[in-house]
Amino acid sequence: MAVQSWEERLAAANTTTTTTNAAPKKPKGFFREWGDAILFAVVAATLIRWATFEAYTIPTPSMEHSLLVGDYLFVSKLHYGPRTPQTPLQVPLTHQTLWGTSLKSYSEAIQLPSYRLPGFSEVKRNDVVVFNVPFENQHPADLRTNYIKRCVAVAGDVLEVKDMQVYINGKPAVNPPQSQNRYFLQVNEPVRDKVFQEQGISDFNSPNGVPQAQMTPMGPAYVVDATPQTADFFKKQPFIKGVVLDQSPAGQGEAEVFPNNPDYPQSTPSVNGPSKNWNKDNYGPLQLPKEGQTVQLTPQNTPIYQKIIMRYEHNEGVTMQGGVLLQNGKPLTSYTFKQNYYFMMGDNRHDSLDSRYWGFVPADHIVGKAVLIWMSVDPYADFFHKIRWNRLFNFIN
Numbered sequence: 001m002a003v004q005s006w007e008e009r010l011a012a013a014n015t016t017t018t019t020t021n022a023a024p025k026k027p028k029g030f031f032r033e034w035g036d037a038i039l040f041a042v043v044a045a046t047l048i049r050w051a052t053f054e055a056y057t058i059p060t061p062s063m064e065h066s067l068l069v070g071d072y073l074f075v076s077k078l079h080y081g082p083r084t085p086q087t088p089l090q091v092p093l094t095h096q097t098l099w100g101t102s103l104k105s106y107s108e109a110i111q112l113p114s115y116r117l118p119g120f121s122e123v124k125r126n127d128v129v130v131f132n133v134p135f136e137n138q139h140p141a142d143l144r145t146n147y148i149k150r151c152v153a154v155a156g157d158v159l160e161v162k163d164m165q166v167y168i169n170g171k172p173a174v175n176p177p178q179s180q181n182r183y184f185l186q187v188n189e190p191v192r193d194k195v196f197q198e199q200g201i202s203d204f205n206s207p208n209g210v211p212q213a214q215m216t217p218m219g220p221a222y223v224v225d226a227t228p229q230t231a232d233f234f235k236k237q238p239f240i241k242g243v244v245l246d247q248s249p250a251g252q253g254e255a256e257v258f259p260n261n262p263d264y265p266q267s268t269p270s271v272n273g274p275s276k277n278w279n280k281d282n283y284g285p286l287q288l289p290k291e292g293q294t295v296q297l298t299p300q301n302t303p304i305y306q307k308i309i310m311r312y313e314h315n316e317g318v319t320m321q322g323g324v325l326l327q328n329g330k331p332l333t334s335y336t337f338k339q340n341y342y343f344m345m346g347d348n349r350h351d352s353l354d355s356r357y358w359g360f361v362p363a364d365h366i367v368g369k370a371v372l373i374w375m376s377v378d379p380y381a382d383f384f385h386k387i388r389w390n391r392l393f394n395f396i397n
Contacts, residue, residue: 046092051082061204062346065178072375075130079369081119086112086142096143108140114364123342127151128370128396135264135358141365148370149354150347153288155340160284182246182350183231185222199230209380225351248279257356262303264358274300280356288343294336299323312362313338339363370396
């Protein structure tokens with residue numbers, strides 16, 4: 001049995017007396033109450049945004065018609081697993097700048113290694129993915145601009161595009177049902193604006209969103225992005241002379257494609273690169289790097305891997321000299337990849353700045369999977385037709 005000395009009993013008695021005679025706790029003031037509530041809300045919103053879902057909007061037509069300009073999305077961080085912050089010194093609920101200003105909302109004084117917590121899915125082919133665009137260098141990796149594209153190939157795949165058809169490991173990939181290409185609509189007279197509006201065709205370089213006729217090498221024509229079904233509609237119209245698909249022929253190389261432009265936008269495009277006969281519609285074959293895979297480096301394939309080795313995998317002492325990769329002054333003859341890489345393309349195949357131009361997306365740049373359209377606003381519609389009601393709460397395929 002435990003016993004107490006008289007000193008312990010006296011101390012206990014004093015404690016009881018002090019507690020009994022203590023003044024009641026002063027209630028929080030109005031500003032303290034609101035301050036605590038706001039702090040709690042910010043912390044909760046930050047945790048939800050980091051670990052579960054985040055809202056995004058579509059600002060450009062690169063995914064039309066699968067996703068439209070003015071669509072508001074929920075992006076799941078749970079599918080692939082949330083990333084631990086690389087840049088912890090950041091104003092909560094911001095991305096690159098403070099709201100409504102050009103002031104940076106973060107400090108790079110502390111940069112941490114990035115890890116990904118477990119998710120319930122891997123990135124799969126045909127997933128619509130939000131990621132930090134890898135070619136930016138003015139921001140840390142986790143704060144680079146968010147892009148949204150469709151993953152057409154995963155690590156280890158061999159990708160090829162023939163006559164605009166994507167092939168994965170030698171087999172034709174399934175095309176998104178609402179994917180678009182560019183067409184020339186040859187005309188003798190102007191087409192009514194209502195025709196384009198009814199067919200869901202917009203020109204985001206036009207003030208009212210309606211395409212305007214222009215002089216082209218094939219005469220007066222409208223240059224539009226449309227689905228094959230919409231192109232078939234115009235072929236049947238008496239006011240259209242002809243519908244011509246804007247397609248780059250095989251063997252006609254484009255200097256702008258990766259890896260002819262190996263370090264977009266820092267490098268200079270060249271038709272003398274390893275992919276000199278590739279273009280946006282006829283591309284590859286190109287194998288995607290996979291974690292643990294080792295490649296032998298040659299002058300021919302160095303432009304394909306130089307960004308990975310110099311930038312994405314945080315290797316020390318790597319430089320480029322005369323087209324040769326050096327580490328601590330010694331030529332690199334082989335390299336083993338530290339993470340997986342993905343190939344992203346927009347569903348609007350002729351109006352998308354994607355992996356065909358800037359290369360692979362590293363696994364640590366993946367943000368999440370786009371899962372739901374919760375709101376959609378037509379930027380060119382009048383007040384009574386502003387909301388696209390038929391798109392609300394649609395799941396994204």
